[in-house]
Amino acid sequence: MIYDVVIAGAGPAGFGAAMGAARAGKKVFIFDRNSGPGGVPVYCGCPVFSGMSPFVEGSAAGIGAEFSAAMKEKAFANNPHCKLVSSEFTVGLTMTRMLRAAGVDMLFYVELTDVEREGDELRSVTVTGCGKHITIRGRSFIDCTGDAVLASMAGARCLCGSADETMTKTLLFRVTGIGNYDRELIGRKFAEGGFPFPWQDQFMGTFVGEKGEDFLLNLTAVSGTAQSPEELTRMDMELREQVAAVLEWVRKALPGFENCRLVAVAPIIGVRGGRNIAGREQITTGDLDENTPVTEPVAVGKRSYGEHYIKTFRAPWSKSQVGLRAVPYGALLSADIANLAAGGRGIGVEPRAVSAVRLIPVCIATGQAAGIAAALGFPAYDVLREELVKQKCRFETA
Numbered sequence: 389m390i391y392d393v394v395i396a397g398a399g400p401a402g403f404g405a406a407m408g409a410a411r412a413g414k415k416v417f418i419f420d421r422n423s424g425p426g427g428v429p430v431y432c433g434c435p436v437f438s439g440m441s442p443f444v445e446g447s448a449a450g451i452g453a454e455f456s457a458a459m460k461e462k463a464f465a466n467n468p469h470c471k472l473v474s475s476e477f478t479v480g481l482t483m484t485r486m487l488r489a490a491g492v493d494m495l496f497y498v499e500l501t502d503v504e505r506e507g508d509e510l511r512s513v514t515v516t517g518c519g520k521h522i523t524i525r526g527r528s529f530i531d532c533t534g535d536a537v538l539a540s541m542a543g544a545r546c547l548c549g550s551a552d553e554t555m556t557k558t559l560l561f562r563v564t565g566i567g568n569y570d571r572e573l574i575g576r577k578f579a580e581g582g583f584p585f586p587w588q589d590q591f592m593g594t595f596v597g598e599k600g601e602d603f604l605l606n607l608t609a610v611s612g613t614a615q616s617p618e619e620l621t622r623m624d625m626e627l628r629e630q631v632a633a634v635l636e637w638v639r640k641a642l643p644g645f646e647n648c649r650l651v652a653v654a655p656i657i658g659v660r661g662g663r664n665i666a667g668r669e670q671i672t673t674g675d676l677d678e679n680t681p682v683t684e685p686v687a688v689g690k691r692s693y694g695e696h697y698i699k700t701f702r703a704p705w706s707k708s709q710v711g712l713r714a715v716p717y718g719a720l721l722s723a724d725i726a727n728l729a730a731g732g733r734g735i736g737v738e739p740r741a742v743s744a745v746r747l748i749p750v751c752i753a754t755g756q757a758a759g760i761a762a763a764l765g766f767p768a769y770d771v772l773r774e775e776l777v778k779q780k781c782r783f784e785t786a
């Protein structure tokens with residue numbers, strides 16, 4: 389059997405891509421090395437969909453709005469940081485139910501291990517799990533691995549920043565049993581100093597869970613590359629030591645945290661940025677600064693970039709710019725492989741600008757656009773636009 393669309397990676401982008409392609413009437417296959425869909429929100433402990441209110445409110449935010457509506461009963465809506473927060477279980481289950489209802493074929497517990505390329509086209513991917521190799525043939529492929537793993541294995545050009553440019557890697561953990569919570573007071577206490585790691589110059593934490601029952605602490609960070617298992621192993625060990633030290637410190641130093649209990653540590657490192665495809669077009673910091681017009685918009689991202697630098701929260705090159713900027717069609721398309729697109733944080737964007745497109749709702753949206761494009765055989769923009777409109781995607785900034 390040949391699938392119309394094969395998707396590597398079932399994080400927010402892969403979820404959006406599979407839904408977009410299936411809604412366009414195609415036979416879709418998606419796989420992931422995790423035990424189900426969700427990527428960072430589910431497997432790195434961050435079910436926090438922040439940043440884009442149109443996503444939550446949206447009549448025109450595509451699959452993101454549908455997902456949000458499906459989560460309504462199981463979302464914590466009073467979070468000041470974000471309007472849609474829930475549990476990993478609910479995020480994963482909601483995505484699974486939507487993918488099943490759309491008729492998407494899914495396979496989990498498998499790692500991408502081989503790619504078959506003929507000229508400038510991909511023919512199949514091979515995935516491996518439990519000692520078994522499975523080859524899946526397809527007409528169009530989408531790299532939603534976050535780190536351009538499929539593109540890189542296929543020999544396509546990729547963009548790689550230095551370890552510092554690609555943002556910090558973090559192990560999220562959460563506690564329960566917090567007393568009176570006063571964010572301003574905590575911010576002031578934090579600013580007084582004494583935090584065990586000098587690079588963390590900003591308190592980052594938020595209530596999570598279906599009823600806001602836990603508090604997620606986003607206070608660990610290391611620098612390194614996510615393209616190397618050796619580096620991931622080193623970083624993971626460092627981060628677990630940081631979790632222990634931070635936990636001890638918050639109990640001693642932060643009002644309300646004196647008696648808090650550790651309830652969960654993310655099983656895997658949260659990678660914010662890694663490797664990106666070289667797109668037919670790249671989103672650059674210059675584009676975001678100048679807000680250059682986008683002639684073929686497919687989704688909407690931020691104009692700000694440069695957060696989560698390893699020495700301070702904001703990188704020396706960071707810019708806080710109000711407003712949104714559209715993501716161009718060309719940033720989803722591989723420069724080298726005719727039937728390969730990308731969605732999510734691994735699209736064609738230079739490493740320093742990745743934070744403009746990495747928020748979960750944006751990843752679902754770029755995934756959905758890539759899914760539609762792949763389903764239609766990477767058509768001219770006018771044809772793609774018609775289906776984006778039909779699927780109620782938001783791709784204009786106004």
Ligand SMILES: Cc1cc2nc3c(=O)[nH]c(=O)nc-3n(C[C@H](O)[C@H](O)[C@H](O)COP(=O)(O)OP(=O)(O)OC[C@H]3O[C@@H](n4cnc5c(N)ncnc54)[C@H](O)[C@@H]3O)c2cc1C
Binds near residue numbers: 426437660746
């Ligand atoms: C610590 C941290 C905190 C964050 N906080 C927020 C927040 O509060 N709000 C917000 O909106 N965003 C937040 N983000 C950003 C957001 O979670 C990510 O940018 C987003 O999940 C990226 O989606 P994606 O689908 O592109 O990639 P991912 O979520 O990384 O998904 C990629 C998937 O591909 C799979 N995969 C990779 N390689 C292979 C392979 N070789 N074989 C098989 N499967 C593979 C992975 O298992 C994974 O499931 C945070 C990120 C981190 C790391």
